[in-house]
Amino acid sequence: MCLGIPGCIVSIDNADDLVATVDVSGVRRQINISCVVDEAHPVESCVGDWVLVHVGFAMSRINEVEAAETLRLLRELGDLQAELENMQRPTDVVAAEEQGL
Amino acid sequence: MRYVDEFRDRAKADVLIKAIEQLLARMKRDETRPLQIMEVCGGHTHSIFRYGVEGMLPKSIELVHGPGCPVCVLPMGRVDDGVAIAERPEVIFATFGDAMRVPGSRKSLLQAKADGCDVRMVYSPMDALALARRNPEREVVFFGIGFETTMPSTALTVLQAEREGIENFSIFCNHITIVPTIKAILDSPDLRLDGFLGPGHVSMVIGDAPYEFIARYYKRPMVIAGFEPLDILQSIWMLLKQIDEGRCEIENQYTRVAAREGNSIALQAVARVYELREFFEWRGLGSIDHSGVKIRDAYGRFDAERKFAVPNARIADPKSCQCGEVLKGVIKPWQCKVFGRACTPETPLGALMVSSEGACAAYYQYGGVKRGRDEAEASVA
Amino acid sequence: MTGNSALEGLYPFLHDKEQDPAARDAGLLHSIEAKARESREANARFFAQQAGVLIDAAKAHAAAYHILWDLVHTLLADNRGSAISKDVAA
């Protein structure tokens, strides 16, 4: 449901109708940005912003901090696993040796 | 591709799979049956099949593919009504590509186009409005389908048409809401689901408050999930942690896109243009109260159902179709009597075979036919 | 209008105050009646629109039956069939 893709706003084409152009991996398309423009984000400030595009509308601003945080959690999980494995290795080796005998 | 490729990273997938396996190993649970997790959203179903996520998961986790494809659940009668509008000589009928193949009782829009109707595929409702601007002597009707995610775009297009004073544009409104449908699934007596992956893009519009009842009254955990395969794995892991720790909460994995409070501009546009229907018919699930919207009187001139008399036919789902049971996770697609026989993507009987988002079509397309049967045979033996 | 009231409009069931049972039953009744009406109307509309087709189909059915009946009797016995079909026609 609801195919959406991150794109970067590269130009404002019509500030009255809130029409902008986004770039998705080199492909460009005009979209409507009225759902992501408010007092905190006036239309002039939108160029360079990453948005989630759905059926020609920017439906959400992509939160860079949150994206980095999600990835950081995953990295930590990976580090933790690696550490645990390191700690377990001696017992594994012992177990293997016992089996070998 | 930024914000995409990072979330398709294979090394991180391995980490999550291992974490899921470890969690499962120490969890206290009923070992006689798998944990059933429903991804409500068709976008998730698509990603799961597209990236082969299901095969990476331990056997003790079963993904149940939910009703979250607005194209699939469109009842035949509504398709017939759309075709009837498209058949009017003055009409240009603009639609998203995936609605073209949905069968009506007489024909699909694809067939209507072959029969001479002016059916155009568009990417955005705004493109349909542009068609109206360019063709002032014709009536442009946009086939409004989609859940809460898509609703605001159609509403904003209506508001734009009003601002510009465009009179030859209207919406054939079939927008539906997923939240009451989750409730309907939770209310079904044969429910076995252990938790939900929440629809990330619906959530970016409505926020996470509307799901609270799932945790509070139905005591099921939910994790609002993004659509990249890593998002899905991480959400499953978060869900397992909730189950393991005995929590039932609405958590959000997709924080980079779906803010807790949703998008108030989008919601305001929705509230301005639409009002709730008493009930709406879903293919496979029947009539669900307050699960669809129609255009308010104030915008009645943009409502294709008022502009053109539609037959408003009701056509029952085929009796042999077991989509409802598949949707609730009672049976798997391949266990349906007609799956892959009378019901194929070329000649779909049920909702779930209609679009590639549908659970049955996905199984069929990505080779679940064989795998499914093998598993079924193995479980019998 | 805020996002919150928009949500209330979209999902009234989430914002239901503690309803008294009578009001709930009345609501339920109303919903059932609406669905029944809808169904009755669809039925009536169908028969109103398709009456001609249905009658034609019934007639065609009857005619085919007569031909078959005549044929069977012509083949199996003498020409008794026509007398019977006359009876039927009468």
Add this chain to the structure above:
Amino acid sequence: MNMISFPSRRSRGKVHAPTVTLAHGGGGKAMKDLIDDLFVGAFDNPLLAPLDDQARIDLSSLAQYGDRLAFTTDSFVVDPLIFPGGDIGKLAVCGTVNDLAVGGAVPLYLSCAVIIEEGVPMDFLRRIAQSMAVTAQEAGVTIVTGDTKVVNKGACDQMFITTTGVGVVAAGVELGAHRARPGDAVLVNGLLGDHGAAILGARGDMALRAPIESDCAPLQGLIARLLEAAPNTRFMRDATRGGIATVLNEIAEASQIAIEIDEAATPLRDEVRGFCEILGLDPLYLANEGKIVAIAPPDEAAAAVDAMRAHPLGRQAALIGHVTAGEPGRVAMRTIFGGRRIVDMLVGEQLPRIC
């Protein structure tokens, strides 16, 4: 009606009308002028010049190339007729040349039948004829016979072209879809899906602007290099409509083997990826007009890839997978995410989706 025979020493006619009319298909002077001016002028060669009802080709001249005649035909309809990276004329030559070349044949002669809707601008037609001439030269083929028809407005969409090609297969070259064996390598000669994306983009329905050009190109040169380097190549096919997914399924079916490809090794242009992500399309099913899938035995695979990479039309050639002994007829893909999915035949046309 075939091109009419005229006395061989004659002056070439000239077209003065700005658009094609029914008279240009009527068999009279107008038609002669059209054929002379647009086609004979562009395709100029000794075999075509006499404009007899047929081209006559000396058998002994064919025999120097090999021991079997290859013969193929294809019709070309495309919307729009001119697109980034090509036009219907270029497509009509490349398509037939490639159909011959993937069978191991040296493409030699083409025929060209054109159906034109009345009202088509003469300059446009001239451009298409020129494009065919240039592409034919590039492909080393001669257009030796043809036919022109003009139909009423609305009876066709501007222009349809049918080309038929004749080529010769060298002795010893044996290619067949049934010859794939477990262990064989699956190769492609470059970035996939460019043509499909370019055409969809050029139609403008989805209002996407993408710097994607069709890969439309004649591949006889690349294929000759490939066969030199890997003489035991089992099979080749150009991955046109239905994309590589369809070709792989056809091979798996014909050879009763399984194929497994690796998504990470599958060459795709960033813009094509973006295009597919926006519209919810799968690039494996997008059409190509200058890409082949080749099945090579394991010991020749590396040489085949190197040979293709040394050719301008194969710079991004890649080994994308292997033939396996799995379930016969099954094509699967190891995804970039590490999962495995089935790559099935497409049901109907691929449509953009919102959900």
